[in-house]
Amino acid sequence: MIEVSARKSSGSRIALPAIAVGGLVAGTLDLSQALILFGAKIPLAIAGGLLGPQAFSGGAAIYILGVLLHFFIALSAAAIYFGASRNWRFLAEYPLICGLFFGMAVELVMSLIVLPLSALHATGPYQYRELVLGLLVHMVIVGLPISFSTWWFTKKAAPSR
Numbered sequence: 093m094i095e096v097s098a099r100k101s102s103g104s105r106i107a108l109p110a111i112a113v114g115g116l117v118a119g120t121l122d123l124s125q126a127l128i129l130f131g132a133k134i135p136l137a138i139a140g141g142l143l144g145p146q147a148f149s150g151g152a153a154i155y156i157l158g159v160l161l162h163f164f165i166a167l168s169a170a171a172i173y174f175g176a177s178r179n180w181r182f183l184a185e186y187p188l189i190c191g192l193f194f195g196m197a198v199e200l201v202m203s204l205i206v207l208p209l210s211a212l213h214a215t216g217p218y219q220y221r222e223l224v225l226g227l228l229v230h231m232v233i234v235g236l237p238i239s240f241s242t243w244w245f246t247k248k249a250a251p252s253r
Contacts, residue, residue: 114241195235
């Protein structure tokens with residue numbers, strides 16, 4: 093009973109930094125690669141997911157909204173991973189393999205669920221090359237920063253034996 097209580101206490105103490113670091117690093121890397129690959133208007137497309145096509149004619153406020161939404165999604169993904177790692181300990185113990193699979197899951201959820209349900213209703217057909225690149229990019233620049241952040245903060249909080 094004491095061990096469970098101690099684990100919950102250390103889990104709540106490390107939750108915020110683990111989620112913040114993982115989400116902010118993943119969000120920054122993902123936004124950077126999107127800006128490089130797709131151009132400076134990508135935050136408008138992100139805001140378009142909420143506002144619809146009229147977001148593309150927006151100004152600075154809509155651009156900032158797109159950036160904020162992007163980081164909200166990245167921080168939400170980090171929170172989901174961290175929360176799951178509290179019950180499924182292997183997520184914090186094996187960050188390389190689990191992070192790669194989590195990055196794949198994030199890409200698939202975004203492409204197959206979030207984007208079709210967004211105000212832009214973005215659906216395929218997808219090109220094979222784009223699907224593979226999207227999976228690989230999200231495995232490395234989203235999944236790994238989130239999983240390694242969870243691993244790092246969990247490891248730091250673990251009592252020495």
